[in-house]
Amino acid sequence: MNAEAMNLQSSLVDVLVLDAADNTKYKKIVSSVGDDILDLQLTNYNEATKGTEAFANMANVDTKIKLNVRLLLDQRLK
Numbered sequence: 001m002n003a004e005a006m007n008l009q010s011s012l013v014d015v016l017v018l019d020a021a022d023n024t025k026y027k028k029i030v031s032s033v034g035d036d037i038l039d040l041q042l043t044n045y046n047e048a049t050k051g052t053e054a055f056a057n058m059a060n061v062d063t064k065i066k067l068n069v070r071l072l073l074d075q076r077l078k
Contacts, residue, residue, distance in 0.1 A: 004045070005043050005044060005045050005046060006043070006044045006046065007041070007043050008040070008041070008042040008044075009040065009041050009042075010038075010039075010040045011036055011038060011039045011040070012036070012037045013034070013035070013036060014032065014033045014034070014037075015031070015032050015037050016028070016030070016031050016032075017029040017030040030072050032070070032072055035070060036068070036070060037069070037070050037072065038068070038070070039067070039068040040065075040066070040067050041065075041066040041067075042063070042064070042065050042066075043063070043064040045061060045062050045063070045064075048061060048062040049062045
């Protein structure tokens with residue numbers, strides 16, 4: 001396999017953080033269900049820095065990262 005680039009896509013959709021203490025007023029600390037919380041797209045260009053000259057050239061891009069992170073609020077603030 002000698003692909004020009006490798007692509008990776010990953011996402012986190014549901015998050016639930018609960019307080020394990022018995023006497024807490026707010027059991028649910030953070031909750032988000034059904035929305036994208038984290039979306040990652042990563043591209044690795046396999047041959048972009050192959051060879052001495054290409055490796056030394058800082059204009060050559062070998063990895064591209066796109067990350068979207070959604071703000072999570074403490075449930076007590078809602």
